[in-house]
Amino acid sequence: MSNKYTFPKGFWWGSATSGPQSEGNFNKPHKSVFDYWYEIEPEAFFNKVGPEVTSNFYNSYKEDLAMLKEIGLNSFRTSIQWTRLIKDLETGEPDKDAIRFYNDVIDETIKNGMVPVMNLHHFDLPVELYDKYSGWESKHVVELFVKFAETAFKLFSDRVKYWTTFNEPMVVVEGQYIYQFHYPKVVDGKKAMQVLYNINLASAKAIKKFRELGFNKEGGQIGIVLNLTPAYPRSNSEEDLNASKIADTIFNYSFLDPAVKGEFPSLLVELLKEDDVLWEGTGEEIDIIKENTIDFLGVNYYQPRRVMAKKYIVEDEEYWMPHKYFDYYDMPGKRMNPYRGWEIYPQSMYDIAINIRDNYNNIPWYISENGMGVEGEEKYRDENGEIQDVYRIEFFEEHLQYLHKGIEEGSNCFGFHSWTPIDCWSWSNAYKNRYGYIGLDLETQTKKIKKSGKWIKEVSKNNGF
Ligand code: GAL
Helix, strand or coil, rough: CCCCCCCCCEEEEECCCCCCHCCCCCCCCCHHHHHHHHHHHHHHCHHCCCCCCCHHHHHHHHHHHHHHCCCCCCCCEEEECHHHHHEEECCEEEEEHHHHHHHHHHHHHCCCCCCCEEECCCCCCCCCHHHHCCCHCHHHHHHHHHHHHHHHHHHHHCCCCCEEEECCCCHHHHHHHCCCCCCCCCCHHHHHHHHHHHHHHHHHHEEEEEEECCHHHHHCCCEEECCCEEEEEEECCHHHHHHHHHHHHHHHHHHHHHHHHCCCCCHHEEEEEEHHCCCCCCCCHHHHCCCCCCCEEEEEEECCEEEEECCCCCCCCCCCCHHHHEECCCCCCCCCCCCCCCEECCCCHHHHHHHHHHCCCCCCCEECCCCCCCCCCHHHHHCCCCCHHHHHHHHHHHHHHHHHHHHHHHCCCEEEEEEECCCCCCCCCCCCCCCEEEEEEEEEEEEEEEEHHHHHHHHHHHHHH
């Protein structure tokens, strides 16, 4: 059968997870902010399911990775947990068991025919660094992150050729410092903007270290994974357009511009200055950001952001908030994923592709996450016990069609990773919504391929559909 949509040669058909969402806490020398949050407030997590066991990857990685091969994946991203790899957070000295574990995970990934992509930070700051130094508010923590990164590069770069520094750093800013959906649930715009700056700096410094160590000369590449949520205005009025421009600048370009172009958007700097919430930084740091841009970009795309001009100007809010510049627009007739509460809008795949092509030097990039979280998938099991997740297949095919169009028009996209290979733990949503090609029975930890797992195997084999 010939394809309607064929993708470029060597295209990545893979899937992504992260350490804290799949491994379980077994043998970790430190606790992350999530481990700690669950200890003090288990009721904040769906059905009070915490991060202790998650999908048991720490114990079952061999079988799990073999299943990923079975569904035809040729690449796989996970993350190295800071709280697992590093025994001494100040010096960056690694933990022996963690070295064994990650070495084995990498070797097994390669043995199963998959390119390993390793990420270094997936929301999982060691809680001690929050207690001692206020976490990402501190430049000392930036230095400690670079030590952690250096340790990881030295241990694993002989086999890991694709590294990413951060996953969705904007979520750290929003969740921990503005909108209170991640511990420590601070509401403080000024601190939020310092964190935004410090994480950009941490990423650039880690990239600098990678290159100083010469791993780029041995075929290594380093990038970042950003959640891009393209802003769409309610109308083409000047006010609505301006609202969407500001939303894009704050939520997307505040990491995308420094990562790709080495500078913060001037509009962002102007607004923050005017509002007196600009970060503290030095000329030397700005140079580091300028000189250490990424080799490739990972884009997580789930949903767009609909905005409109502010209805009422609210002055004197106690804290600076990004939405002082726009209101969210509840567009009539939008398609929703009711479980996750996210709009479904596949067209953004094309818009992102063209934006990168035209405004970001057409840098090599890939979709590093895209997926559909569904609650209660058990009800879709057929008589053979296979989950018939046709909605997921349709979701992916629609998104891939728009991605394909962007690639046809010259966007430099080299792969598509779904979220996620095996159902995993989703932060405070825990196991509410399932995303995997492979289903997980949480009680027995048994894993079974869904219909979408068979679908991706065909897509990967045919390099399209
Ligand atoms: C992303 C995040 C993942 C996963 C996914 C689905 O924003 O990177 O860790 O939780 O959402 O909820």
